[in-house]
Amino acid sequence: MALTEEEKEILNGNAEINKSLYTDNRKFVIDIDKLLPKGELIDIRKHTRFIDFPKHNHNYIEISYVYQGELNQIIDNRKIKLQKGEIVFLNQCITHEIKASNKEDIIINFIIRPEFFDYVLTLLEDDNVISKFLITTLYTNYNEGEYLYFKVAQKENIQDLLEKIIIELYNPSIMNKAAIKLLVGLLLVELIRNSQNIEIYSSNNYEKMLIINTFKYIEESYKKATLNEISGRLKQPHYKLSRLIKRYTGMTFKELLQEKRLNKAVELIGISNYSINEIIELVGYENPTYFYKIFEKKYGTTPRRYIYKN
Structure with missing residues (x-):
């Protein structure tokens, strides 16, 4: 309930938000x-x-939680009123404005760099709305506004997890960062379990699903994956899917596949007794010379030296 310095200035007659506290950009991108x-x-x-x-967006993921009172927003020209205990996830591209809150309205904003979710995503299955939201948000080329609105005020376990996360963030302690990651992971699991209480807004869900299914295909079939095969599975012309992949990820299908194969090769180098030639074959390459070339370009060393280095 305590007044911040910014709130004191507003009550003393400052009628506008001091944008310099939030951005150096002329456009109001926090x-x-x-x-x-x-x-x-x-x-x-x-x-x-x-x-x-005023109307703005962010270069990060924001989660707003109504700790007390209510929150009135206009998100992408849609009026949303959040009640106590409700949550909204906003990606970097969504535009929103917030109506003046009263003294009793306590809104907690979680400020999150996208890379925070690299770990959290490993805890989640990919066939759910939160994973889909996070996967595309992690790629800066994705420029469609999205939000997820969770009507979970009556879910005591979710409220308890939010309280624990807030306490950890306000009171740093030993193993604090690990605890926060685990608690956020548990929070997302519980939100997924209550998917009937989620309102989803996306300006382009169909294209997003195509990209997610492409990622899943590469993950499962990286050894023999081809653009033509996944295009056929998704019933899309290969040139259209190729353009979508480039638009959303900044990479071509070939580059995504190569990234997965090299990551898998490094994983096998670290945990198996396979020879380098066996690993090259296991990840889907037939030409060792080509593999050595792209491996050294990415990691700055040969596979054999990489073993001893790590």
Whole structure:
């Protein structure tokens, strides 16, 4: 309930948000480096009360949690009123504005760098709305606005997890970062279990599903995967799917497949007794010379030296 310095200035007559606190950009894109120290992946910030917060977006993922009172937003021209205990996830491309909150309205904003979710995603199955939201959000080429609105005020286990995460963030301690990751992972699992209470908004869900299915195909079939095969499975012309992959990820299908194969090769180098030639075959390459070339380009060393280096 305590007033922040910004709120004190507003109550003393400052009628506009001081944008320099949030960005150096002329467009009102809130910069995470203004709010979060470099090297930190997640923090929380109480939303500024008593003033309309003008239309903006962020270069990070924001989760807003109504700790007390209510939150009135206009998200992509859609009016949303969140009640106590409700949550909304916003990706970097969504535009929203927030109506002035009263003294009793306590909104907690989670400020999160996308890479925070690299670990969390390993805990989740990929066939759910949260994983789909996070997967595309992790790629900066994806420029469609999206939000997930969770109507979970009555779910005590979810409220308890949110309370624990807030306490961990306000009171740093030993193993604090690991605890936060695990708690956020558990929170997402519980939100997925309550998917009947989620309102989803995306400006292009269909294209997003094509990309997610392509990732899944590469993950499962990287040894023999081809663009023609996945195009046939998805009933899409290969040139159309190729353009979508490039648009959403900044990479071609061939580059995505190569990235997966090289990552798998490094994994096998670290945990198996296979020879380098056996690993080359296991990840789907027939030409050892080509494999050595792309491996050295990516990792700056040969596979054999990589073994001893690591």
